[in-house]
Amino acid sequence: MNLFKKTSSHWVRYDSYEWKKDDKGVLYITPAEKAKPELYNPLKDSDKMVLHAINTGVVCMNKDTNEQTKQDAVMEFVSSYGLLGFMTALPTTPEFITYEAVYFPKNHFIRQESMATEKYLSYFFPFDGLDFVKRGVESRWNVSDPSMIALTMAMGSQPQAVTMSSQKEYAESYEWLAKEFTDWAFTFVSAFLYYQDMDTLDDMQKDLYRQGMAAFGGIAPTYHIELLEKPTIVWDFHSLLLAIQMMFSFMLTDEKSSLKVCKHCGKVFLASRPNTVFCSGQCKNQYNVYKSRANGRKAELTDEQ
Template sequence: MHKAPEDELKSMVLRFINSYGFLGFMTALPTTAEFITYESVYLPKNHFIKEESLSTESYLDYFYPFDKMDFHKKGVESSWSVSDKDGIAIALATGKNPQAVTMSFQKEYAERYDWLVKEFSDWAFTFTTSFLYYLDYDRLDEQTKNLYRQGMSAFGGISPTYHIALAENTPVIVWNFHSLLVMIQMCFSFMLTDSDCDMKLCKHCGRAFIASRKGNEFCSPKCKNQYNVY
């Protein structure tokens, strides 16, 4: 798999964050985005936090390492206040969402760089595995195939909730995505299992690319020529 230099990797991560925002680990990791309403935060197994449960305050410390929120919790009761006009506007705009979603859009919110890199790396590994398993299938021994399968089965996370809405002509499913991470992961899963997906892996350089037409195996004419020569 292609490994970018550290300075280039950091630049790409920052460019993603500036363009799309944080992944939303705070609401993606717990068993529910409504964790504020519970006495503790409950966590399924994940790559970032080992504990299965934490106090709400201890969990929030992961995402407010610099400036703390004016947040208070006793049992299942909690309160927090926002004083600056931008924070108030965000709270009003996200009023129907879980409280943690609103909190994750406040200026004090932060996510660890190494967590972001780990998540992006996991997605890249999963994407690469989905191609190499079938590309090299006839050359792989059974042990290696099992390693591929185990690696792929580790991909997953908290599934988004949904509700049924009455649209104009028929009922529709409305997904409740409370983080960018869960949204990407869901779309990524659909993409991996779609045989008509345009996202491919270059047979020469191993980079992901969007194929301009069906059957493209190389990201550029240069890679195609080099592959045929070597």
């Protein structure tokens, strides 16, 4: 995606994550005690990441799937790409630390329009709070763990909240994660069915699909201009969530390729040709084997009759 070639997007992932419950029984995912952080560029292979996110949502949205399978799918995504960065994705600005309070546009997670900064932080640091004090617009944050100091330095000139969300104490609620993945999968499935079933949908059904799609969207990432070989737009996503949302939007509207559901395994994949219906050669072969076996059985039955 040329438009997003230049990005300052780097994100942190740890080499291991764990499940943890707070005293109210809310389930979280957080870096494991001895986990080591690593910075990576999530846009380097963004198609693969977006597909992984949608397929995680496909698992989560299925009512027949058991809870363990859903949890495993969410954990697998987080282990591959890190937590989503809800903390900086939800407020009106990732620079919220520098304001008196945190403000929110309409979202699926927090109903209030604004909240005290310390209260908001407690959603994401339910176990070990940060050494953070806020008075008016002023704030002070102390980092004492040497590996976290190094990470904070490596994050560079990001808004403070982005750096905070890269810390080992940072946690995200499993319910929120599952909901976000489900929302993405739902958006994709709506778009897919809308075009697939176009001829058989009545006007009211079409309208429902269109309304569902109109609700999808989010805060656009901010950008700045850097004087490289020539003036260049640099995008600042400030959360993995927003990066996925944007990349997903471009994949959904791309004219050269399309997102599809594999006819054999049901996974969402990126088809480069309009007539592709399988996610892989393996799925194509297996589908044909099953089909010929099924035909074989049919033939046997016919013989017996």
